[in-house]
Amino acid sequence: MLWHIAITLGIVQGIGEFLPISSSAHLILTRWFFDWDPIIKYLGENTDIVLDVALHVGTLLAVLIYFFRDWLQLLTHGLSKGIKTQEGKMFWYLVAATIPGGIAGLALESVIEHFIRSQILVIAAGLAIMGIVLYYVDKKADQIVGFEEITFKQAMLIGIAQALALIPGVSRSGITMTIGRLLGFTREAAAKFSFLLATPIIAGAALKQTPGIIHNIANPLFLVGTITSAIVGLISISFLLKYLQKHNFTIFAIYRLAIAALTIIVYTIRGA
Template sequence: MLLFIAIVLGIVQGLGEFLPISSSAHLIIVRWLFGWDPIIAQVGGNIDIALDVALHVGTLLAVLIYFFQDWLELVINGLTKGLKSKEGRMFWYLVLATIPGGVAGLLFESVIDKYIRSEPLIIAGGLAVMGIVLYYVDKNSPQRIKFENITFKQTMLIGFAQALALIPGVSRSGITMTTGRWLGLSREASAKFSFLLATPIIAGAALKHTPDIIHNVTSPLFMVGTITSAIVGLLCISLLLKYLQRNNFAIFAVYRILLAVVIVCVYFVRGA
């Protein structure tokens, strides 16, 4: 049963991390809807943490593999040419844009985890509100800025917006892509920048549990969760970038609102 749960959650993480629909909200809601938390808790030990880390390691591998050439050029130029080249500037833009989200995580993540992250109605509210905002911004914003022309000011605004992803249901990719569109970035540029900006955040989320990774890396549960989320994440990145070349974000906005309605209905049918 645990391996089946790991596969399902790996699929959910691989999709939710890169689509603007909130991976954390989906992981919480899927476990809540199917009543998997007691099953996971019965195993005891650090299995819950190990599974969460495995899912993050998988999506980290996905973004590193897909954007390996991009990151190689960014790092080399950033460390050798600095601000003198476009790739070098983008590297340092990404580094600085990561700081607001990282600081916000250190200051508020434990509080949010303790008091509101697992509240279905708060998650539903975050999904619905962000879905409406995503639709409105995407529909009314121009597509005039390509990825290579993103400015320092724009990267920092997206970086500060990323901190809002701590609110359940908002979605890290959702808020960064929405902010990018509001600033006039093309849909594809917004998605690519969001994915690159996600890399250090996902890495931080995974690597802060390095002892758990070392302890569980050979366990079947860890391997299944990691491999599943990595494969699904890779496919998701590729398909979304192609999809956004000719389509808008409307389908994701509608999905978020419909899911929010389902969550609210289930919540009250179950009597909370």
């Protein structure tokens, strides 16, 4: 049984999904660094699917649990009062901002999956470039827009930018937080909006795998991956929201550049 792989990937997913470092890039690179793909495939064609579904379900649980009260208010106001309240407005802003990413995902998923995800140097480039952009934007941008002051236009701009997260290395949380900071959001507001916007996207990815969830709900590997990514995801969300109250995004930019450099070095040494 792949306990160590399920736990490791659960930790990577739980951290990478919510910190601006790209979970998809780290999942791909972790399996590549340790050459785990042959092992996973050897145990069966559905093992890869089981792990993928488990990781998505875990991070969905994390964001739903952490923001349960927020989502309860957003749903209640949005469905009963429309845009007459701040919570109602935010609910429909999030719904609208999810659409561009959803359309892009449906249209480009096959191309991304079969061509870009296997390009290690492209992933390294994405990590490095977004690291530089995140650092520069965060350093130069003002902090004048609180979470309650976000407008529909700003929400849509972030939603459109979210489509770029299909490219491994860009990072969904990374691009949405970067655009939020570019628009003058406070760091906490950029992070919170990013996390709430992640909920329907992660939910969509999980729901798409509903047959796999039903089929593997009692699979020990599925349970280990789900529980690990959920617990680590909760810790990551809590950490980042508290961290950004007193710190900036510089450490994440440096980390992205370091991982990109390490990836290029390993790729060069392997000659592949």
